[in-house]
Amino acid sequence: MRNTAEGKTGSTLPPLLEARDVSFSYPGTRKDALRGLTLSIPAGQKTAICGHNGSGKSTFFLHAIGIHRPAAGALLWKGQPVSYQAGALRRWRQQAGLVFQDPEHQLILNTPYEDITYGLRNAGVSEEEIRLRTRSILASMGLTELADTPIHHLSLGQKKRTALAGVLALEPELLLLDEPTAYLDPASERRLIEELDRIHGSGVTVVMATHDTNLAYAWADRVLVMDGGRCLLEGPAPEVFSRKEELHPLGITPPLLLELWEALPASVRGSAPPPRSTEAFKQLLGTV
Ligand SMILES: Nc1ncnc2c1ncn2[C@@H]1O[C@H](COP(=O)(O)OP(=O)(O)OP(=O)(O)O)[C@@H](O)[C@H]1O
Ligand SMILES: [Mg+2]
Structure with missing residues (x-):
C-alpha cells in the first residue's frame, strides 16, 4: 500500500503528494505539531484522515499547500521535493486547493458570488467561464439564493458551504478538505458528498480530514489515522476500521x-x- 499508487493500467506511479519524516512546531511553542510524519496521498483516490483533536491533521494540510514549511523532513509533489520559491509555490497552489477548517480564514470578499468569482479571476479563468462555473457551483452547493447576501449575514454552515464552493470552483488536481461537513445539515452534507464524487469522477484526488468515522468509512478508498503528529495507521477503509484494539486508545470510534x-x-x-x-x-x- 505504502508510497505507491497502482494506476488503472497497472503502472506504478509516485504518489501525488508525500510527506517524508516531516517535523514542525509552531513559533513560540515547544511541542512538535508534526513529529516525523510520513504518509502518502495516491493519485486518483479518496483518502480520509482521522485523528483526535490536536493530532496534526490541519497542520499537515497547511504543509500540503506550502503555508508551513517542515523544520525537518520533506514534502514531495509527484515524486519531486517541493520548491518554496514564489513561482513554484503559486503553481503548486493552483494544483492543490485547501478548504480551511474555519471558513472565516478563507472568505475574503463581501458576498458568496464575489468571493467565488474573485478566486476564479485570480486563477486566470475567462469571464464567460467564471460566470458559468460560479452559477453551477452556487447551485450545487445550494447557495443560489444567498449569492448576493453579505457574508457576515450568513450562518456558519452557509459560510462553510461558500468556502467549499470557492475552492471546488477552482477544480484543483488535489482537493484537500479540512472537516468539510462540520456545521453542515444532512441535506447540505449529502449535496457536498455528491459534488465531491462528481469531482472525483473527473479525475481529482480528494482528501478529507474528518472526525466522522461513519462518513470516512462510507466515502473513502483509503483511511489514514494520525496521532501526536504522526500517521499511525493507513490502508483500505474496512481494514483500518477493523483494527479496534489500535483505534480505541486513539479515541476513534469504529x-x-x-x-x-x-x-x-x-x-x-x-x-x-x-x-x-x-x-x-x-x-x-x-x-x-
Ligand atoms: N496556530 C497555532 N499555534 C500554536 N500551536 C498550534 C497552532 N495550531 C495548532 N497548534 C498545535 O499543533 C498541534 C496540532 O494541531 P492541529 O490543528 O494540526 O490538529 P488537528 O488534528 O487538526 O485537530 P482538530 O481535530 O482539533 O482540528 C496541536 O498540539 C495544537 O495545539
Ligand atoms: Mg484541524
Whole structure:
C-alpha cells in the first residue's frame, strides 16, 4: 500500500503528494505539531484522515499547500521535493486547493458570488467561464439564493458551504478538505458528498480530514489515522476500521455499520465483504 499508487493500467506511479519524516512546531511553542510524519496521498483516490483533536491533521494540510514549511523532513509533489520559491509555490497552489477548517480564514470578499468569482479571476479563468462555473457551483452547493447576501449575514454552515464552493470552483488536481461537513445539515452534507464524487469522477484526488468515522468509512478508498503528529495507521477503509484494539486508545470510534456487521453471527455474514452503506447492508441481509 505504502508510497505507491497502482494506476488503472497497472503502472506504478509516485504518489501525488508525500510527506517524508516531516517535523514542525509552531513559533513560540515547544511541542512538535508534526513529529516525523510520513504518509502518502495516491493519485486518483479518496483518502480520509482521522485523528483526535490536536493530532496534526490541519497542520499537515497547511504543509500540503506550502503555508508551513517542515523544520525537518520533506514534502514531495509527484515524486519531486517541493520548491518554496514564489513561482513554484503559486503553481503548486493552483494544483492543490485547501478548504480551511474555519471558513472565516478563507472568505475574503463581501458576498458568496464575489468571493467565488474573485478566486476564479485570480486563477486566470475567462469571464464567460467564471460566470458559468460560479452559477453551477452556487447551485450545487445550494447557495443560489444567498449569492448576493453579505457574508457576515450568513450562518456558519452557509459560510462553510461558500468556502467549499470557492475552492471546488477552482477544480484543483488535489482537493484537500479540512472537516468539510462540520456545521453542515444532512441535506447540505449529502449535496457536498455528491459534488465531491462528481469531482472525483473527473479525475481529482480528494482528501478529507474528518472526525466522522461513519462518513470516512462510507466515502473513502483509503483511511489514514494520525496521532501526536504522526500517521499511525493507513490502508483500505474496512481494514483500518477493523483494527479496534489500535483505534480505541486513539479515541476513534469504529463506524456503526461495521460494528453492526461484525456483531452478526459469522453464519449470517458468510464470506461477503463488509457493506459500506445502509443500502448495501440491507441488500446483504436480504440475500443471506
Ligand atoms: N496556530 C497555532 N499555534 C500554536 N500551536 C498550534 C497552532 N495550531 C495548532 N497548534 C498545535 O499543533 C498541534 C496540532 O494541531 P492541529 O490543528 O494540526 O490538529 P488537528 O488534528 O487538526 O485537530 P482538530 O481535530 O482539533 O482540528 C496541536 O498540539 C495544537 O495545539
Ligand atoms: Mg484541524
